[in-house]
Amino acid sequence: MQVSIETTSGLERRLTVGVPAARVDSEVDERLKKAVKNVRMPGFRPGKVPMKVMRQRYGEGVRQEVLGEVMSQSFQEAVIQEQLRPAGQPSIEPKSLEAGKDLEYIATFEVFPDVEVFEMKDFDVEKPVAVVTEEDIDNIIEVFRKQQGAWQSVERAAIEGDKVNLDYAGTKDGEAFEGGSAEGSDLELGSGRMIPGFEDGIVGMSAGDEKVLELTFPEDYHSEDLQGASVEFKVKVNTIEEMVPAAMDEELFSKYGVEEGGEEQFRKEVGENMARELKNAVEGKVKQQVMDAVIAAHQSVEIPKALIAQEVEALRNQMFQQFGGAAGQDLDLKSLLPDDMFTENAEKRVKLGLVLSELINQFELKADPEKVRSTIEEMASTYQEPEEVINWYYSNQEQLASVESKVLEDQVVEKLLEGAKITEKECSYQDAIAPAAQEA
Structure with a gap:
């Protein structure tokens, strides 16, 4: 197999691949030989159709099938040979598909950038500091009473x-x-x-x-x-x-999952949930500031257009589902939710993903099993049957991988915070849990 490569612009590469005709022809012959056993054709006994007839009748269709597979396989072999990391699917342009001649095609695609990670020290992080007061609990309970009122x-x-x-x-x-x-x-x-x-x-x-x-x-x-x-x-x-508002009674408590212990237990569980929400909100705001600092420090990182397009599509589908859209609906989402609504956010997310991946490599991080377990246990604690939820996560590889990814991000944040200038800011519970955009 012959391979030549050229850089067309930025991250785009053009790969010219030549595959010997014998590789295609032998695969076509092999498939026709296997197929002849099952072919029924007038004038011939089952399994006895001559290869010449098989080629005339089925050869072109089988060849097209083989060409597609050989181009896909040889492309993968070529990028491994040239030590390339494609970002997205290639655009294939056939140059020579003629029978009896070498297969030749051009594959155009983008590659992942070589990310240079800059040292991050002395960047500012403001950490909200708040506690859950009895008044805060009263306020939330009043909300619950009105919801059920x-x-x-x-x-x-x-x-x-x-x-x-x-x-x-x-x-x-x-x-x-x-x-x-x-x-x-x-x-x-x-x-x-x-x-x-x-x-x-x-x-x-x-x-x-x-x-x-x-x-x-x-x-x-x-x-x-x-x-x-x-x-x-x-x-x-x-x-x-x-x-x-609904009365403070057993009926109200049971609607929020408290079956025993009366008002005292109800207030206790409400307070614990609020404390958990407060902890997550503070960690989220600190993490967001770290992520913003990462993006600010790596503005020069090139981003593959293919990855931006994928992220735009993911964000579009996510928004569609959030507003009640269902998969399979016959809608032109690109007209309804155009690309420019998501492009800026998609670029940030892709850039952040590339830099975080390199930071994980540099820090030689792996998802800490204990932190993965504690994260799952914390999420499961809000359900009536926590053990079932925990078992579900550990039996579902996709969901488990999602938690591991979050834990890895948190571990990167912890490493970066070692070099940050952290200022604590005392505030109320409501201010601490308010989204950053709302505060601004």
């Missing part, structure tokens, strides 16, 4: 937190606009579902009251026709309901 009609003016049933009609310059009117619409005051000023304007109204709200749409509103527009909403309140 019921709406009850009231005869008073509306306040924030109430649910009101409304009729409203919006006009712009005296004309109704699309989506600006509704009858019998429920709205929870304080939910932020409506444009600024709408919900505030309902506060203080009673059932049967009518009012005209003079409002302005935000400049970044999704409908261009309404961006920054001055409008009027004629509003009528039909009914007002307040939330009556």
Whole structure:
């Protein structure tokens, strides 16, 4: 087999591969000989069709099948011979496929970059420091009580937190606009579902009251026709309901998995779950800062376009599923969720993956079995049958590999933090668990 290679640009390589005709021809002959045993053809006894006839009837089809397989096999042999690491599938351009002549084709593909890892020292990391207080537990329990509570009609003016049933009609310059009117619409005051000023304007109204709200749409509103527009909403309140939280009783406790121990055990388990959430949130924020520092220190790393395309597709599918999409739906996802929505994030994730892989090699890290076990046990502790969950992870290689990958990332973070400047910042539980974007 003859192989020549050239660098076309950056990470792209062009491989010209020549395969002796004998390799293709012998494989074609071998398959025809095997096939003749099962071929039934008029005028010939079973298994006695002459090879000449077999070649005439089936030779071209078998040859095309063999050519595809030989190109795939020889490509793998060529990249091993040339010590290349392809990133993604190659584009194959046949040059010579003629029977009796050597097979020749050109494979164009990208390779993984040689990642140069830079020393990372004295980069800044801010670590949130918080504790779960009794007040925090009270607040979360109140959320649980409202989740399990019921709406009850009231005869008073509306306040924030109430649910009101409304009729409203919006006009712009005296004309109704699309989506600006509704009858019998429920709205929870304080939910932020409506444009600024709408919900505030309902506060203080009673059932049967009518009012005209003079409002302005935000400049970044999704409908261009309404961006920054001055409008009027004629509003009528039909009914007002307040939330009556569920009682602190055994029924409530059981809905959150506490069957024994009453309120004391309920508060204890809520507090433990909050502490676990706090720990994960703090670790996540610290880890994100380390990852951001890694990307900032390795801006010059080249990224294969093929890997970016794969990551864009993965992010697109992930978003589609998060919003309720199901596999197999006949939708043009690229039009619905175009590439540019994900490209920047995909580039960061691919670059981070390449650098982390090199760091793992340099640090000679392997997933610590004890940390893998403790990670799985922590995840399993939130289920009613933890042992079943643990056994499921250890019997599922794909899921186990996912946990091992996370543990390896955490071990890289631990190594990098040894050279970081860590500043502790005291904050509340709510601030500590709030997403970084929300804080900003």
